[in-house]
Amino acid sequence: MGLAAAWQLARRGQRVVLLERFEPGHSRGASHGATRNMNNAYEEPHYLDLYDEALDLWRELEETSGERLLTLCGLVTHGDPVHVRGAYEALAARGAAAELIGADEAASRWPGMRFDGEVLVNRDAGRIHAATALQVLAAQAARHGADLRHGHRVTAIEPFEHGIAVRGTDPSGDPFRLVAAGAVVAAGAWSRPLLDGLVDLPRLTVTEEHPAHFQPLPSFTEPGAEDWWPSFNHFRSAEASESARTGAVYGMLTPGEGVKVGFHAVGDEVDPDDRRFRASDISRAALRDYVAEWFPGLDPDTAAEISCTYASTDSGDFVLDRVGRVTVAAGFSGHGFKFTPAIGRVLADAATGRAFPPDPFRLAAH
Structure with missing residues (x-):
């Protein structure tokens, strides 16, 4: 930022x-690694307005620099029907390139994944080449x-x-x-100590998160197979998981590294200057089991773990x-x-x- x-x-x-x-x-910090989700599965107009502007600016930066920054391979969002339907209706009202399909049709398009209920497919979405x-x-x-x-x-x-x-x-x-x-302060997990006494920030919870890359199975590593891995969100209900905090899962293909899969905002609260840079054994097992259940195209025993920080507001905004x-930019909450x-x-x-x-x-x- x-x-x-x-x-x-x-x-x-x-x-x-x-x-x-x-x-x-x-x-x-939070902004490292080769890829991020280019995810427009939002209901709120202010996020969708920001997304559309960002998409135009990413393309401007591509043209100016000559570098490829976006791969719009599509985004699939499934799970909680309220969220899926709400995002679809908001996108459709704006004329976005979005459709709703059934879980069976989605599985036939993307056999490396399993799906839960109706699936929102966004074509003007995919992944960002974040490091570039x-x-x-x-x-x-x-x-x-x-x-x-x-x-x-x-x-x-x-x-x-x-x-x-x-x-x-x-x-x-x-x-x-x-x-x-003047000063613009965009300090991520270090925002609160830097702005103490200057800006009355809302509560910011700093956590260490541990997504991982998983390798596709041999049938999903043939030439061209990478091209059809979409980015994804899975909004599981609280009843479908041990804790409501582990309800959301996200990820995308990172070419050359595998498919990134992570639980959203489930990490332990940390001091950003005193981190373990390692998930707990329980967290590792939970992610492995999720991949085994929902990704028939991935080997669940090939996790290459990542460590990053979230600085989250209570609302996620x-x-x-x-x-x-002082201009402040904080609380990006992992999205x-x-x-x-x-x-x-x-x-x-x-x-x-x-x-x-x-x-x-x-x-x-x-």
């Missing part, structure tokens, strides 16, 4: 410095003059009458101080707002990446006073 905001601000002629604590492509996307955002921000500084840990943000000062340490451990007209000279370039635009508008973010994302809505 910080890279997208830097890109949007710099392309408008603003002088921008981006401070990032870690190295490019690091694995200590971050590289492109950084390159485009720099092309427009943004100064990107890695290895700079921010420790304090101090507003004053005519601006804001940012303090921290550089890669050598020496202190630095920068002064600017994002926090996008401006308080004084923000696909919206990245559009959120960059929202943050740039807020930081420059052009427009406030949509009301459902503002602090008062939380």
Whole structure:
């Protein structure tokens, strides 16, 4: 989100410095790995508006950079009929490329998967080449003059009458101080300590999540077989799982790594600077059993585990707002990446006073 905001601000002629604590492509936050879901299975108009804008901006970035950032291989959503039907009706009302089909028809189209009830099929969806996307955002921000500084840990943000000062340490451990007209803070799991005393954030629960890649079975690894693996959501009811918190499952193909499968927002609460980088044996077994039940095309014993953080609001909605000279982007709750370039635009508008973010994302809505 910080890279997208830097890109949007710099392309408008603003002088921008981006401070990032870690190295490019690091694995200590939420935005690493090769792929993300390009998922439009939402009912809420503000998310669908943001999705449509993001889709256009991803395509603009593809054209500008010459890099492929999207594979619109489709998205299938099944399970909870209220959610599936609600998302379908919202998409159909907008004229989106969506249809509802039965579980048997879905299984015939995608024999590597099993389905639960009606299936929402979205054709203008699929996956984002996330690692490449971050590289492109950084390159485009720099092309427009943004100064990107890695290895700079921010420790304090101090507003004053005519601006804001940012303090921290550089890669050598020496202190630095920068002064600017304002600051955009998109710090993920570190949002609350950085903004303490500046922004009255809603509760943010930081968890460590552990999806994994699973290898397709031999009959699903023939030439061309990768092309038809869609991205997916499975909204299981509380009655279908041991806990309501394990009700949602998501994933997508990551070419060369396998099919990523993960439970949504089930991880243990953690300090982002003190993580295990390993799921519990119970969690690993639960994911293995889920894959064995719902993915006849995958080998459930081939899990290659990933570790990432979620910073989640109680509602699952994002926090996008401006308080004084501080513009905040937080609480992406495990479903923000696909919206990245559009959120960059929202943050740039807020930081420059052009427009406030949509009301459902503002602090008062939380």
